[in-house]
Amino acid sequence: MAVTALPGSRRAITRSWRLKRDSRQRRLRSQSGLGGVSLQILPFRLSPLLRPLLRLQAHLLALGTSAQRGAFRAGRTRGGKVDFGQFGAPIITIPFNYRIVANRGVELTATYENGPFSYYGNLAIAQQQAKGIVSAQFNFSPDDLAYIDSHSIVTDHSQLMTASSGMSYTWNGTRFSVDLLAGTGTRTTRPNGPPNGGPLPSYSQTNLSVSHIFELPGLGAIKVRFDVINLFDEIYLVRSSTSLGAFSPAFAPRRTFYAGGITKEF
Numbered sequence: 732m733a734v735t736a737l738p739g740s741r742r743a744i745t746r747s748w749r750l751k752r753d754s755r756q757r758r759l760r761s762q763s764g765l766g767g768v769s770l771q772i773l774p775f776r777l778s779p780l781l782r783p784l785l786r787l788q789a790h791l792l793a794l795g796t797s798a799q800r801g802a803f804r805a806g807r808t809r810g811g812k813v814d815f816g817q818f819g820a821p822i823i824t825i826p827f828n829y830r831i832v833a834n835r836g837v838e839l840t841a842t843y844e845n846g847p848f849s850y851y852g853n854l855a856i857a858q859q860q861a862k863g864i865v866s867a868q869f870n871f872s873p874d875d876l877a878y879i880d881s882h883s884i885v886t887d888h889s890q891l892m893t894a895s896s897g898m899s900y901t902w903n904g905t906r907f908s909v910d911l912l913a914g915t916g917t918r919t920t921r922p923n924g925p926p927n928g929g930p931l932p933s934y935s936q937t938n939l940s941v942s943h944i945f946e947l948p949g950l951g952a953i954k955v956r957f958d959v960i961n962l963f964d965e966i967y968l969v970r971s972s973t974s975l976g977a978f979s980p981a982f983a984p985r986r987t988f989y990a991g992g993i994t995k996e997f
Contacts, residue, residue, distance in 0.1 A: 814861075814886065814976065825870060827976075830863030832886075852896040859889040875926050875975065885927050887974035891915045905943045912936045919971035926975045934967035936960075936983060942992075956992035960984055 813826050836857020843850040860883045868876055878884075892915045899908035916931030942956040964986040972980040 825867060827867035827870065828865045829861035829886075830865045831883075832859065832861045833883075834859045847901040848898070850896075850898045853894065855893045856891065857889070858891060859886045860884065861886050870976075878925060882925065884925060884975070885918050887918045887927050887970070887976055890917050890930065905941065908940045908942075910938045910940075912938075916968070917970060918974050920973040920975065931968050931971055934965060934983070936965055936967075937962045950995070952996060954994040954996075956989075956994070958989040958992070960987040960989070962986065 813828060834857065836855060838857075839852075839854040841850075841852045861879075862883045863880050864871060864876060871879075892913075894913045895911065897908060897910035899906055901907075913933070913935040915933045918927035919929055919931050920926050921929045939959040939962055940956065941958075942954055944952050944954045947953055961984055965983070966985070967983050968980055969983050970977055970981040972978065
């Protein structure tokens with residue numbers, strides 16, 4: 732490429748540029764009659780702090796059997812994972828990626844129906860572990876990043892055991908039901924411990940419900956429902972404020988009554 736000075740300049744300088752590229756580096760050289768200038772450009776790499784969110788990549792293997800009144804499932808997934816964290820007072824979650832994630836566990840489920848009586852039960856025993864944060868690293872402390880890069884941790888929303896069950900009975904058009912939810916608790920970071928190093932206390936919650944269907948002239952079937960959430964007023968944490976990617980704690984609802992729920996089916 733030739734560059735010539737505009738008229739009126741003291742002198743005209745013509746330079747030729749040649750680009751040479753090899754497998755290790757890019758080198759730009761400029762040569763002229765006044766001397767040679769050599770400029771070396773190093774390979775460009777995006778800083779880990781500026782890397783964009785990566786796509787989720789996973790492999791799933793599921794084995795199991797099923798029957799009319801029960802089922803068993805076992806599975807494992809492994810690959811990069813998109814997680815979310817609250818890194819400030821506003822309740823806005825920010826996504827980030829783990830480099831390696833492994834899920835291992837089993838699930839059991841059962842259902843039973845006999846006339847006006849029905850029952851269901853579910854049990855899951857599982858653990859999710861992750862290693863290496865590869866995007867949005869500016870949200871984490873250097874100590875946490877270094878530890879997670881070389882150690883596997885249990886993700887903050889993972890709990891070892893989760894169980895739910897319930898039963899219902901219908902009598903003269905009125906349906907009575909009770910539900911139970913229990914778990915071993917999600918993760919928390921203990922003082923001077925690794926991220927998500929321990930579980931929160933275990934918990935259980937019982938709910939009651941009563942519903943009745945009324946047949947009204949001109950309107951048809953109208954269902955009215957009454958619910959009690961957390962019958963025994965259990966106080967427990969759903970999420971810790973010290974787990975990885977958590978800014979504030981979250982508690983389960985206290986004893987709550989819902990009356991007058993009306994449903995019309997068309």
